[in-house]
Amino acid sequence: MSKSSAARRVPEKPSLAGVEAKFSERWKTEGVYIFDRSATRDRVFAIDTPPPTVSGSLHMGHVFSYTHTDTIARYQRMRGKDVFYPMGWDDNGLPTERRVQNYFGVTCDPSLAYVANFEPPFRGNPPKDHRAVPVSRPNFIELCDQLTAEDEQVFEDLFRRLGLSVDWSLLYTTISEHARRTSQRAFLDNLARGEAYTQEAPTLWDVDFGTAVAQAELEDRERPGAYHAVSFHGPNGEVIIETTRPELIPACVGLVAHPDDSRYAPLFGKKVRSPLFDVEVGVYPHALAQPDKGTGIAMICTFGDLTDVIWWREFDLPTRAIVGRDGRIVAEAHGAIVGEAARSNYAILAGKSVKQAQAAIVEMLRSSGDLKGEPRAITHPVKFYEKGDRPLEIVTSRQWYIRNGGRDESLRNALLARGEEMTWHPDHMRHRYSNWVEGLNGDWLISRQRYFGVPIPVWYRVAADGQPDYDSPIVPGKAKLPIDPSTDVPDGFTAQQRGVAGGFVGDPDVMDTWATSSLTPQIASHWVDGDDLFKRVFPMDMRPQGHDIIRTWLFSTMVRSHFAHGGIPWKRAALSGWILDPDRKKMSKSKGNVVTPIDLFDKYGSDAVRYWAASARPGVDTAFSEDQMKVGGKLATKLLNVTKFVLNFECIEKSAPSSGPTNDQNSGVTELIDLAMLARLNAVVADATTAFEDLDYARALERTESFFWWFCDDYVELVKTRAYGRVSADGAPARAADCSPDELSARHALYRALSALQRLFAPHMPFCTDEVWSWWQDGSVHRAEWPTSTEQRGASKDSEILLDTASTVLSEIRRTKTEAKVSQRAKVSEVVVTCDASQAEAVANAHSDLVKAGSVAELSTISGSTLAVAVTLAQVS
RNA sequence: GGGCGCUUAGCUCAGUUGGUUAGAGCAUCUCCCUUACAAGGAGAGGGUCGGGGGUUCGAGUCCCUCAGCGCCCACCA
Numbered sequence: 001m002s003k004s005s006a007a008r009r010v011p012e013k014p015s016l017a018g019v020e021a022k023f024s025e026r027w028k029t030e031g032v033y034i035f036d037r038s039a040t041r042d043r044v045f046a047i048d049t050p051p052p053t054v055s056g057s058l059h060m061g062h063v064f065s066y067t068h069t070d071t072i073a074r075y076q077r078m079r080g081k082d083v084f085y086p087m088g089w090d091d092n093g094l095p096t097e098r099r100v101q102n103y104f105g106v107t108c109d110p111s112l113a114y115v116a117n118f119e120p121p122f123r124g125n126p127p128k129d130h131r132a133v134p135v136s137r138p139n140f141i142e143l144c145d146q147l148t149a150e151d152e153q154v155f156e157d158l159f160r161r162l163g164l165s166v167d168w169s170l171l172y173t174t175i176s177e178h179a180r181r182t183s184q185r186a187f188l189d190n191l192a193r194g195e196a197y198t199q200e201a202p203t204l205w206d207v208d209f210g211t212a213v214a215q216a217e218l219e220d221r222e223r224p225g226a227y228h229a230v231s232f233h234g235p236n237g238e239v240i241i242e243t244t245r246p247e248l249i250p251a252c253v254g255l256v257a258h259p260d261d262s263r264y265a266p267l268f269g270k271k272v273r274s275p276l277f278d279v280e281v282g283v284y285p286h287a288l289a290q291p292d293k294g295t296g297i298a299m300i301c302t303f304g305d306l307t308d309v310i311w312w313r314e315f316d317l318p319t320r321a322i323v324g325r326d327g328r329i330v331a332e333a334h335g336a337i338v339g340e341a342a343r344s345n346y347a348i349l350a351g352k353s354v355k356q357a358q359a360a361i362v363e364m365l366r367s368s369g370d371l372k373g374e375p376r377a378i379t380h381p382v383k384f385y386e387k388g389d390r391p392l393e394i395v396t397s398r399q400w401y402i403r404n405g406g407r408d409e410s411l412r413n414a415l416l417a418r419g420e421e422m423t424w425h426p427d428h429m430r431h432r433y434s435n436w437v438e439g440l441n442g443d444w445l446i447s448r449q450r451y452f453g454v455p456i457p458v459w460y461r462v463a464a465d466g467q468p469d470y471d472s473p474i475v476p477g478k479a480k481l482p483i484d485p486s487t488d489v490p491d492g493f494t495a496q497q498r499g500v501a502g503g504f505v506g507d508p509d510v511m512d513t514w515a516t517s518s519l520t521p522q523i524a525s526h527w528v529d530g531d532d533l534f535k536r537v538f539p540m541d542m543r544p545q546g547h548d549i550i551r552t553w554l555f556s557t558m559v560r561s562h563f564a565h566g567g568i569p570w571k572r573a574a575l576s577g578w579i580l581d582p583d584r585k586k587m588s589k590s591k592g593n594v595v596t597p598i599d600l601f602d603k604y605g606s607d608a609v610r611y612w613a614a615s616a617r618p619g620v621d622t623a624f625s626e627d628q629m630k631v632g633g634k635l636a637t638k639l640l641n642v643t644k645f646v647l648n649f650e651c652i653e654k655s656a657p658s659s660g661p662t663n664d665q666n667s668g669v670t671e672l673i674d675l676a677m678l679a680r681l682n683a684v685v686a687d688a689t690t691a692f693e694d695l696d697y698a699r700a701l702e703r704t705e706s707f708f709w710w711f712c713d714d715y716v717e718l719v720k721t722r723a724y725g726r727v728s729a730d731g732a733p734a735r736a737a738d739c740s741p742d743e744l745s746a747r748h749a750l751y752r753a754l755s756a757l758q759r760l761f762a763p764h765m766p767f768c769t770d771e772v773w774s775w776w777q778d779g780s781v782h783r784a785e786w787p788t789s790t791e792q793r794g795a796s797k798d799s800e801i802l803l804d805t806a807s808t809v810l811s812e813i814r815r816t817k818t819e820a821k822v823s824q825r826a827k828v829s830e831v832v833v834t835c836d837a838s839q840a841e842a843v844a845n846a847h848s849d850l851v852k853a854g855s856v857a858e859l860s861t862i863s864g865s866t867l868a869v870a871v872t873l874a875q876v877s
Numbered sequence: 878g879g880g881c882g883c884u885u886a887g888c889u890c891a892g893u894u895g896g897u898u899a900g901a902g903c904a905u906c907u908c909c910c911u912u913a914c915a916a917g918g919a920g921a922g923g924g925u926c927g928g929g930g931g932u933u934c935g936a937g938u939c940c941c942u943c944a945g946c947g948c949c950c951a952c953c954a
Binding site for chain 2: 014220225227241242243244245256288289290293294295296297298299300301304305306307308380381382383426428429431432434435436438439441547548550551578615616617619620621622623625627628630631633634637638640641642643644645646648687690691698699702705706709712713716720724727731811814815817818819820821822823824825
C-alpha cells in the first residue's frame with residue numbers, strides 16, 4: 001500500500017453511519033474471529049461463554065456483561081492468543097416450555113399420540129380466554145425446536161450488531177443432539193462412579209409446574225400469613241401451639257419444643273391428641289425449636305417446611321402426607337385418622353386447595369373451640385420456586401441426585417478447596433461461593449417432572465409384582481446416546497415388554513437445566529466425542545457470568561468438573577454486576593424491555609453503547625445511563641476526526657504496528673516534546689495492558705481515554721502548526737518531501753500515537769476503530785498486534801515535566817483569552833512564565849510550539865519557586 | 878443471626894503497595910463559527926472524601942468503631 005493511496009481512503013466527511021453493517025459483514029466474510037483449532041493449549045485463550053436462555057429477548061443486562069467479555073476476548077486476540085470464544089443458546093428446560101405454551105397456546109400431554117404436520121392454534125399472543133390445546137410430547141418438542149430456532153436467529157443478529165467477536169462456527173445449543181449426548185454421558189459417568197443416585201424422599205415441589213425443584217432454585221418471598229393459636233389435647237389439659245398453616249393439622253406427626261424449655265419439659269415423651277382429627281402424637285425435645293417463636297412449641301407436619309423434614313427424620317416419625325402433587329388435599333385420609341368425627345372433618349377438606357382448606361379448617365377449629373383467640377396477621381418469608389407463582393409444598397417422591405457436598409463433609413471441603421484454586425474477579429465474589437457451599441443442606445436434585453429437557457437416560461426392570469426396581473437401573477451403551485427412555489428400548493428387551501411385569505420401564509423424568517448447562521465447557525469443546533479440541537481449551541481461561549448464578553451455574557459446573565476431570569473447569573471467574581435503573585433500583589424486566597438494545601444501537605451506535613458498558617468497573621452494579629452512551633458517541637466521533645486530521649499530513653511511513661525490533665521505534669521523531677508525548681503514551685500502553693491482564697477492561701479504557709483527550713486537546717493543538725509545515729497556497733499541509741526534520745518529527749509522532757490509540761480502543765469500540773484503521777492500514781485492527789511499551793521510548797521524569805509545563809502554559813493562555821471573552825485566535829503580546837529551572841527548560845523545549853499554538857509574540861521565563869504564568873493580550877485596535 | 882460490598886462535587890463514578898493544592902464525565906454558568914471536529918471547542922463555579930477515634934512526618938487510601946444503603950446465605954412453628 002502506498003502512502004498516497006492510504007491518504008485517499010480518508011473520507012471527506014467521516015461518519016459512523018453504517019459502520020456496524022459494514023464491519024459485521026466484513027468480519028464474517030473474512031473470518032476475523034475464527035478459532036484456529038490446531039493451536040496448542042498455551043497459545044489459546046478459552047472463554048466459557050454464558051449461554052443466554054432462549055425464552056424471550058436479550059436485554060440491556062446481556063449487552064452490558066457480554067460487552068465486558070468481548071473486550072477481554074479482543075484484547076487477548078490482539079495479544080496473539082487464539083481466542084476460543086463460542087456462543088451457546090440455552091434452549092433447554094422450563095423457560096422454553098413456558099414460552100412455547102404461551103406463544104402457541106398449547107400444553108403438553110404425554111399420553112397423546114403424535115400428529116404429523118400439526119398446526120398450532122396461534123403463533124404469538126393467543127387471546128387471554130384461550131384454553132391451551134393439548135398436544136403430544138413429540139409435537140410439543142417440535143414446537144419448542146421451531147420457536148427456539150427463530151428466537152436464536154434474533155439473538156445472533158443482536159449480538160453481531162453489538163460487535164461480539166464470537167466465533168459463530170462454534171455455536172452450541174443445550175438441547176441439541178450433541179448437548180444431550182454430553183449431558184447423558186456425564187450423568188452415566190456420575191452414576192458409574194457413585195456420584196449420582198436415586199432416592200425416595202421429601203422433595204420441594206412446585207404444584208403448578210408439577211415438578212420437584214432444587215435448593216439452588218429457591219427464593220424467599222414475603223407473604224402475608226397469620227398465626228393461629230390452636231389447642232392440642234394433652235393428658236393434663238390443653239397445649240397451645242401457634243401455626244401459620246393450620247390446614248396441616250391432619251398431617252401433624254408430633255410436637256416439638258426446645259430441650260431447655262421448662263414450660264414443656266414435663267410433656268417430653270408424653271402423648272397429646274390433635275384437635276378435630278384426634279390423632280395421638282408425641283412431644284419431642286429438639287434444639288432447633290425456638291422458645292421465643294409463637295408459644296415455643298410447634299407442630300411437626302409431613303411436611304410443612306424443611307425443619308419438619310429434619311425432625312421427621314431424626315425422630316423417625318410416620319409419614320402422614322395430606323397435600324397432593326396438585327396442591328390439593330388428597331381424597332383419602334391416612335390411616336391415623338380413624339374416628340367418625342375425624343373422618344368427616346377430613347372429608348370437608350379433601351379436594352380443596354391448600355388455601356381453601358385453611359379457610360375451612362379455621363372455621364372448624366373455631367366451632368370446636370380449639371382456636372384460641374383470632375388469627376394474628378403477620379408477613380413472613382415463604383419459599384418459592386424462583387420461576388413459580390405459588391408457595392412450594394414438600395411431597396415425598398423418587399428423585400435423582402448428584403452429590404454436591406451437602407451431605408458429605410469431605411466432598412464439601414474438596415469443593416471449597418476448588419474455589420480457592422480459582423481467581424475471582426472481583427475477589428470478594430469468592431465468598432458467595434464458599435458461603436453457598438457451606439450452607440448446602442442436601443445433594444443436588446437433578447430430576448424434573450417435565451418434558452422439554454434432556455431425559456434421564458435409564459430404564460428400570462419391572463419385577464413380577466409390577467414394581468420397578470430402582471436400585472439397579474438399566475443403562476444404555478455409550479454409543480447409543482442420546483436416548484429417550486420413553487421411546488427407546490434397552491438392550492435385551494423388546495418394545496412389547498415396556499411397562500409389563502418382567503419387562504422394563506423408562507425413567508419418565510428429564511434433567512434439571514443446570515445438569516446440562518453445568519457442562520458448557522465440555523459441550524463447547526466436544527469432550528464427549530474425545531475431540532482433541534477439549535485438551536486444547538480445557539480447563540478454560542475464563543468464565544464470565546452474573547453473580548446471581550454463582551450458586552447454580554458456577555457451582556454446578558465446578559461439581560461436574562471436579563468429578564469428571566479432577567480439577568477446576570476454568571482458571572478465573574469474572575462476575576459481572578447488575579444493570580440498575582437510573583434511580584438505582586434494580587432494573588425491572590418491564591422497564592428493561594421499554595428501552596431495547598436495538599433502539600439504543602440505532603440511536604447512539606453500538607460502539608457508544610459498548611462504551612457505556614465498558615466504563616463500568618468489573619463486578620459493580622451500574623446505573624443504566626444514556627448520558628454515558630452520548631459520551632461514547634462523542635469519543636467515537638472524535639477518533640474519526642482526529643484520524644482524518646492526522647492522516648491529512650503526508651508522512652514518510654505509516655507507522656506499521658508490527659515493525660521488527662531492529663527498527664528504531666522512534667524513527668524520525670527528533671523533537672523532545674514529541675518524544676515526551678510518546679513516552680507518556682508508552683506508560684498508558686503499559687497501564688492498559690496490565691489492566692487487561694487483570695480483566696479490568698474499564699481501567700484500560702479509562703487510561704486510554706484520558707490520554708486520548710489530552711492528546712487531542714493539548715498535544716495536537718501544540719504541534720499542529722509545526723506539523724503543517726510551509727502551507728501551500730490552497731491551505732494544504734506541506735508535502736513530506738518539503739518538510740524540515742522538526743516538522744516531520746511531529747508527523748511521525750502523530751502517526752505513531754494514532755496507531756497505538758486506535759489499537760488501544762479497538763477492544764472497546766470495535767466498529768469505529770476498524771473504520772479509522774481501514775483508512776490507512778491493511779487488514780482488520782482486530783487482528784493487529786496489541787501495542788507494546790517497547791514501541792515507544794520509556795517515560796522519564798523530564799518528559800512529564802515538559803508536557804505538564806507546556807499544558808499549563810497553554811491552558812493559562814486559553815484561560816486568559818476566555819476570561820477576556822476573546823477568540824482563542826486572539827494575539828498575545830507577551831507571556832512570562834515564573835518557574836524553576838527544570839520548568840524553564842521545558843518552556844524552552846516547547847517554545848516554538850507554544851508560541852504558534854497561542855499566537856504569542858514574546859515568551860520568556862523568570863526564576864521563581866511556584867509556577868505562574870502571566871499572559872498579556874495584544875491590544876485590539 | 879452469619880457473610881460480603883458500598884458511602885468521594887447536584888448526578889454517575891475514578892482515585893492501584895499511604896505522598897504536593899482530591900480528579901473525570903454529565904448537569905449548571907460564561908465565552909468562542911477556530912482552516913480535524915458547532916452533533917464542536919475553550920473556560921468557570923461546585924467537595925471539611927458518611928460520623929467518631931487511632932496509627933503515621935503525612936490518611937480519601939491502613940486499623941478500630943458507629944450509622945445508612947444494597948446484596949448473598951440462614952431462619953421460616
